[in-house]
Amino acid sequence: MPVCPNCASCKTLKNGRIHNRKQRFKCRECGRQFVEHSPKKVIDLGTRELIDQLLLSRMSLARIARATQVSEPGQKTT
Structure with missing residues (x-):
């Protein structure tokens, strides 16, 4: 196991x-x-906090994904 x-x-x-x-x-x-x-990438706590701050500053999801190098929700990674 x-x-x-x-x-x-x-x-x-x-x-x-x-x-x-x-x-x-x-x-x-x-x-x-x-x-x-699992092929899923685990996002560390520091990056999550940064994403939350960028969302509160009204930055677009695509721009946040590029800045943090994390794919957008629902986007396939190949």
Whole structure:
């Protein structure tokens, strides 16, 4: 079984599948659900705070995405 990315616990169990048939797991310790080897990029807290500040300053999503090098929601990354 894979290790939880949140708390590094080995106490995980299978918890169904996602839309593309990849196995989903759930941690018994912290309750987090995750997919092993997920292609999603995790955005760190500092970048999230910067994005929030730029949104409050009414900057466009496309410009924020370019400035922070984070893709827009719903945009496919290849």
